Amino acid sequence: MEVTYRDQEVADSAASVAERLIADGVPARLAGGDPTLWGEDAAPVAAARLGWLTLPRASGELLPELAALARRAGADGLTNVVLAGLGGSSPAAEVICASADAPLTVLDTTDPGQVRRALAEGLDSTVLVVAGTSAASVETEALLRVYERAFLDAGIDPATRVTVVTDPGSPLERLAAESGYHLILAAPDVGGRYSALSAFGLVPSALAGADAGRLLDEAAEVLPLLSKDTGNPGLDLGAALGGAALAGRDKLLMDDRLSAATGLPDWIEQLVAASTGKRGRGILPVVGGEPQGTGDELLVTLDADDGDVRVDGPLGAQFLVWEYATAVAGLLLGVDPFDEPGLAESTAATGRLLALPALPVGEPALVDGPVEVYGRTRAKDLPGVLTELLRSVPDGGYLAVTAYLDRLAAFDAPVAEGADFEQMTDAWMAADAATLRPLLALRTDRPVTFGWGPRFARSTGQYHRGGPQNGVFLQVTGAVADDVPVPGKPYTLGTLQLAQALGDLEALEHRGRPAVRVHLTDRAAGVAHLLAAAQEA
Numbered sequence: 001m002e003v004t005y006r007d008q009e010v011a012d013s014a015a016s017v018a019e020r021l022i023a024d025g026v027p028a029r030l031a032g033g034d035p036t037l038w039g040e041d042a043a044p045v046a047a048a049r050l051g052w053l054t055l056p057r058a059s060g061e062l063l064p065e066l067a068a069l070a071r072r073a074g075a076d077g078l079t080n081v082v083l084a085g086l087g088g089s090s091p092a093a094e095v096i097c098a099s100a101d102a103p104l105t106v107l108d109t110t111d112p113g114q115v116r117r118a119l120a121e122g123l124d125s126t127v128l129v130v131a132g133t134s135a136a137s138v139e140t141e142a143l144l145r146v147y148e149r150a151f152l153d154a155g156i157d158p159a160t161r162v163t164v165v166t167d168p169g170s171p172l173e174r175l176a177a178e179s180g181y182h183l184i185l186a187a188p189d190v191g192g193r194y195s196a197l198s199a200f201g202l203v204p205s206a207l208a209g210a211d212a213g214r215l216l217d218e219a220a221e222v223l224p225l226l227s228k229d230t231g232n233p234g235l236d237l238g239a240a241l242g243g244a245a246l247a248g249r250d251k252l253l254m255d256d257r258l259s260a261a262t263g264l265p266d267w268i269e270q271l272v273a274a275s276t277g278k279r280g281r282g283i284l285p286v287v288g289g290e291p292q293g294t295g296d297e298l299l300v301t302l303d304a305d306d307g308d309v310r311v312d313g314p315l316g317a318q319f320l321v322w323e324y325a326t327a328v329a330g331l332l333l334g335v336d337p338f339d340e341p342g343l344a345e346s347t348a349a350t351g352r353l354l355a356l357p358a359l360p361v362g363e364p365a366l367v368d369g370p371v372e373v374y375g376r377t378r379a380k381d382l383p384g385v386l387t388e389l390l391r392s393v394p395d396g397g398y399l400a401v402t403a404y405l406d407r408l409a410a411f412d413a414p415v416a417e418g419a420d421f422e423q424m425t426d427a428w429m430a431a432d433a434a435t436l437r438p439l440l441a442l443r444t445d446r447p448v449t450f451g452w453g454p455r456f457a458r459s460t461g462q463y464h465r466g467g468p469q470n471g472v473f474l475q476v477t478g479a480v481a482d483d484v485p486v487p488g489k490p491y492t493l494g495t496l497q498l499a500q501a502l503g504d505l506e507a508l509e510h511r512g513r514p515a516v517r518v519h520l521t522d523r524a525a526g527v528a529h530l531l532a533a534a535q536e537a
Helices: 008-023 026-031 043-047 051-075 091-100 112-119 138-153 171-179 199-208 212-227 233-246 264-276 315-333 343-354 382-391 421-429 433-441 460-466 493-510 523-536
Strands: 002-005 080-084 105-107 126-132 162-166 182-185 251-255 284-287 297-302 309-312 366-368 371-374 398-404 448-452 471-478 515-520
Touching (some): 008 315, 051 212, 091 264, 105 112, 126 199, 212 233, 233 315, 251 264, 264 284, 371 382, 382 515, 398 433, 398 493, 448 460
Parallel strands (some): 126 162, 251 297, 297 309
């Protein structure tokens, strides 16, 4: 595992920062799990969240159980592995399986269409992994209830299909015991976004066919380096990230085009944003962003040469080194990298809205075809709304697009018979709300980020609420044509999804941030109309 500085300014800044860290004994103290590094106030939380440092060896105890679990699933013909879990419980498994070409369906959503698509994959061959840390999650509970009912309706005993991964003493542990589900307890001293090499990352990955042992071996190989003052890739990367942010280069761009690890920037995004976006400070990851030369960017390349910092190494080592580096960056920025001060606010807002007789959607400020616009705007049409948002991004700020939609819906877009891969890709992009990010990025020199709701709420959502208050927000919601009831609850998945969106918007407006919600009254037509407007903005 190696970290190389390719920009002299970054190299000088990192060297200066690393010298101070070494003088304070940080490498050995962090590797030894010293919770006092981040101050007295942070010590209690840190003491309960540093177990990730021992996972490369400790998680080896899971391997026999994982192998047996995968064998049983294979013998029973359970080849469709579905992971239901939000926050840090799911991104690592998604990266592991994508990199290993192991099929895994990740449900970190409350979108009815996406859930219906997953249910249609074949319950006869489905095994469901329900993942959640110590906090109770309304989203995870809703997904489990939906699958329980689907299994029962198909004449399948859920106890034969559900595996629960959770912390000891959590509500999910009690539920698993009551329902007879297979239970695997994760290390209790880790926390969601640092859990890549724990049961949260390894159980669904092993079931899907990825090599969990290899990941642990890759991480174990780099582990001894993390206590050293020199040749320590975690220290080198953390000094680069934190030093650059202190110098004003706090927008983290990542290029993984030559990396064997598929989707690693998405995992890095949730780790770095949720860990550092606090007290008005933070590092903003911009996945897919192109350098604009604005002076506040740091380009990190994975296995490539054309960035400010190059990070080389296998996936297991990458997980551990980025976790270590993020903890170092938090120390340099003066924030606790392990707490989640914005999460409770979001959860409380959603619960309060769900308790109302009807969701307070309000009246649109304007309607442009299949798109309703909610919020303060002087624009007369949708291109004008987008132009207004772009112009309101301050110096040093960013535009964040968040979409509470089906993130896989574009793959249902019609494709001409006989189309080649490039033509199919064009068709998908033309129907994909995520295409908004590059279209809008062409029209500003400020960073544009994109997040799918509610999965972003536990990653960049923490940065939006707790980081520098210079963001401008475009939220996209959509009408639900075929909703999914949540058994035992007075609401549907569609209602839950909209409540999450409105709660997030409320938190942003409370902070005085410019925010507009656009609602697609017809999702397919609305996405097309929105993308066309972005090209005119």
